[in-house]
Amino acid sequence: MAILVVGTIGLDTVETPFGRVEEVLGGSASYFSLAASLYVPVQLVSIAGTDLSAEHLQLFRSRGIDLAGLSIVEGRTFRWAGRYSYDLNSRETLETQLNVLTQFHPQLPESYRSARYVFLANIDPELQLAVLEQVERPALVLLDSMNFWIEGKRQALDEVIGRVDIVLMNDGEVRQYCHTHSIVRAAGEVLSVGMRRNGKPWGLIVKKGENGAVLFTREGYFFAPAYPLENVKDPTGAGDSFAGGFLGYLARSAPDGNFSLPMLKRAVIHGTVVASYTVEDFSVERLRTLTLADIEIRYEQVREYTHFA
Amino acid sequence: MAILVVGTIGLDTVETPFGRVEEVLGGSASYFSLAASLYVPVQLVSIAGTDLSAEHLQLFRSRGIDLAGLSIVEGRTFRWAGRYSYDLNSRETLETQLNVLTQFHPQLPESYRSARYVFLANIDPELQLAVLEQVERPALVLLDSMNFWIEGKRQALDEVIGRVDIVLMNDGEVRQYCHTHSIVRAAGEVLSVGMRRNGKPWGLIVKKGENGAVLFTREGYFFAPAYPLENVKDPTGAGDSFAGGFLGYLARSAPDGNFSLPMLKRAVIHGTVVASYTVEDFSVERLRTLTLADIEIRYEQVREYTHFA
Numbered sequence: 001m002a003i004l005v006v007g008t009i010g011l012d013t014v015e016t017p018f019g020r021v022e023e024v025l026g027g028s029a030s031y032f033s034l035a036a037s038l039y040v041p042v043q044l045v046s047i048a049g050t051d052l053s054a055e056h057l058q059l060f061r062s063r064g065i066d067l068a069g070l071s072i073v074e075g076r077t078f079r080w081a082g083r084y085s086y087d088l089n090s091r092e093t094l095e096t097q098l099n100v101l102t103q104f105h106p107q108l109p110e111s112y113r114s115a116r117y118v119f120l121a122n123i124d125p126e127l128q129l130a131v132l133e134q135v136e137r138p139a140l141v142l143l144d145s146m147n148f149w150i151e152g153k154r155q156a157l158d159e160v161i162g163r164v165d166i167v168l169m170n171d172g173e174v175r176q177y178c179h180t181h182s183i184v185r186a187a188g189e190v191l192s193v194g195m196r197r198n199g200k201p202w203g204l205i206v207k208k209g210e211n212g213a214v215l216f217t218r219e220g221y222f223f224a225p226a227y228p229l230e231n232v233k234d235p236t237g238a239g240d241s242f243a244g245g246f247l248g249y250l251a252r253s254a255p256d257g258n259f260s261l262p263m264l265k266r267a268v269i270h271g272t273v274v275a276s277y278t279v280e281d282f283s284v285e286r287l288r289t290l291t292l293a294d295i296e297i298r299y300e301q302v303r304e305y306t307h308f309a
Numbered sequence: 310m311a312i313l314v315v316g317t318i319g320l321d322t323v324e325t326p327f328g329r330v331e332e333v334l335g336g337s338a339s340y341f342s343l344a345a346s347l348y349v350p351v352q353l354v355s356i357a358g359t360d361l362s363a364e365h366l367q368l369f370r371s372r373g374i375d376l377a378g379l380s381i382v383e384g385r386t387f388r389w390a391g392r393y394s395y396d397l398n399s400r401e402t403l404e405t406q407l408n409v410l411t412q413f414h415p416q417l418p419e420s421y422r423s424a425r426y427v428f429l430a431n432i433d434p435e436l437q438l439a440v441l442e443q444v445e446r447p448a449l450v451l452l453d454s455m456n457f458w459i460e461g462k463r464q465a466l467d468e469v470i471g472r473v474d475i476v477l478m479n480d481g482e483v484r485q486y487c488h489t490h491s492i493v494r495a496a497g498e499v500l501s502v503g504m505r506r507n508g509k510p511w512g513l514i515v516k517k518g519e520n521g522a523v524l525f526t527r528e529g530y531f532f533a534p535a536y537p538l539e540n541v542k543d544p545t546g547a548g549d550s551f552a553g554g555f556l557g558y559l560a561r562s563a564p565d566g567n568f569s570l571p572m573l574k575r576a577v578i579h580g581t582v583v584a585s586y587t588v589e590d591f592s593v594e595r596l597r598t599l600t601l602a603d604i605e606i607r608y609e610q611v612r613e614y615t616h617f618a
Contacts, residue, residue, distance in 0.1 A: 086490060087490040181396040181397070182539055182540075182541075184538060188539075210492070211520040211521075212532075214537075220613060220614065221537055221614045222614055222615070222617075223521075223614050225523075225532035228492075228493045228523075229491075229493060230491055230493045262618045265616075265617040266617050266618070268617075269617055301529075303617070304529060305529065305530045305532050306531075306532050306615050306617075307574075307615070307616055308571065308575050308577075308578055308612070309574075
């Protein structure tokens with residue numbers, strides 16, 4: 001059973017203390033689908049301009065990523081340029097060119113509508129809602145967002161949060177969304193949004209960069225450390241790679257959508273491990289060659305690093 | 310078998326977003342010994358002025374803390390005043406009065422010299438060395454330090470680091486000590502200090518506040534999350550409480566000093582759990598009533614929050 005992802009395909013120009021790359025493949029849907037396709041087939045919903053190179057499309061196809069939902073329209077592909085600080089913990093956006101993204105009105109091919117696992121990557125929450133409307137009965141919908149929508153489209157964001165199963169945010173976004181410094185209290189608030197109406201969301205994953213990730217549910221917590229790395233080259237795409245490893249592992253383990261809490265915990269570890277590989281190189285470079293065997297090695301190491309008898 | 314601690318006893322004035330306390334019991338040796346004495350007897354080496362109240366001395370005695378190594382001298386006890394930021398992640402020192410601390414020349418009572426577990430809390434590294442000289446053959450020496458000594462007494466600090474078993478620093482201090490942002494690389498550097506001469510230290514524990522703690526050894530890592538708290542009142546003493554839980558658990562589990570790696574991992578969790586209780590109230594308030602049964606409850610919860618099958 002395939003995973004459906006809706007998000008961006010972009011051409012990124014990125015500067016970190018360890019180098020600079022220009023107009024390389026980026027965007028949430030790119031990172032996610034290259035990560036998740038290590039586990040299961042991926043159905044991609046996105047938009048790109050006619051300037052997206054055939055080599056990039058070929059990369060997706062070579063990984064069995066279904067491009068029936070990708071619109072290629074006249075014009076330029078979405079572009080983003082950013083620069084990371086010395087410690088890689090903060091970044092400055094130098095330029096955002098939406099380009100063809102302004103024409104994005106996701107229409108799901110018929111074959112996509114029965115998807116059991118869905119990732120609504122970081123795009124306008126109104127588009128995320130439009131996609132949700134077209135999916136029949138997903139078992140798990142994961143939602144990503146960002147400060148831009150928290151500030152500018154709060155109502156639509158609240159609406160979509162109340163209709164998904166798990167929300168993915170970084171620690172700064174969770175604090176901003178809930179106007180509180182305490183992540184624990186903020187998590188409780190996110191989980192209560194829409195709860196009265198829909199009983200959703202039931203989970204929140206807080207991404208904490210080099211400090212790992214935490215899954216909050218009404219039943220408890222699960223902490224995953226970041227895999228310890230000596231050399232991080234480019235943090236771009238870490239969050240979407242996390243989502244790809246997380247949903248990919250779940251969809252592979254429970255294709256029918258009947259996943260368990262132990263599976264969810266393992267999925268969080270898979271997410272952090274896939275992200276740890278992504279950040280070791282620029283763009284999607286490391287995801288091109290990554291294998292499930294590589295992932296398994298770090299997964300076992302993380303178990304050693306966290307378990308106590 | 311008792312744990313020996315050398316450190317400060319102070320009277321703290323602390324302001325956090327949740328309140329303010331004046332001239333309450335503080336200091337590294339106070340937090341450590343009240344925490345560690347939950348597990349095993351503690352031998353305290355410190356200095357205080359004649360203004361330290363009998364009530365505070367009685368608190369130590371009520372916990373079986375040996376005060377034979379505590380000098381009470383004419384004058385005023387060490388005082389510290391500080392204010393925490395809104396998010397509790399940074400603090401500003403408003404005032405430090407060394408007072409009788411300037412006369413501190415630790416002399417160990419004969420009964421202290423055979424200690425198997427030693428905590429050199431954050432004091433001048435030359436005093437830490439002087440204490441080490443007086444201990445016969447400790448099984449494990451844990452060292453704490455701070456930015457002040459990294460800047461001002463680098464050579465003495467390097468010397469003492471090369472003579473202890475485990476170094477305890479927060480993430481900022483580790484980065485400062487090694488002039489690198491990467492905690493993983495910095496940890497490797499700390500472990501190599503003095504290595505050629507003494508084969509020490511073999512462990513580094515990096516305290517990361519709300520992000521928990523990491524034990525680095527040459528063989529690998531161990532990650533412990535911070536116990537998730539909705540309400541933190543006062544972070545003062547968290548690090549020394551961590552040290553107390555950590556060494557206390559080890560000394561109780563391996564009184565002969567023959568501890569194992571699994572024991573070390575459990576000790577790290579005990580450290581984070583004890584610290585989680587300390588920060589829920591001002592000063593040493595929570596440590597007055599804390600029990601091993603309380604600690605066991607959160608310990609089991611942390612296991613649930615971190616293990617995956």
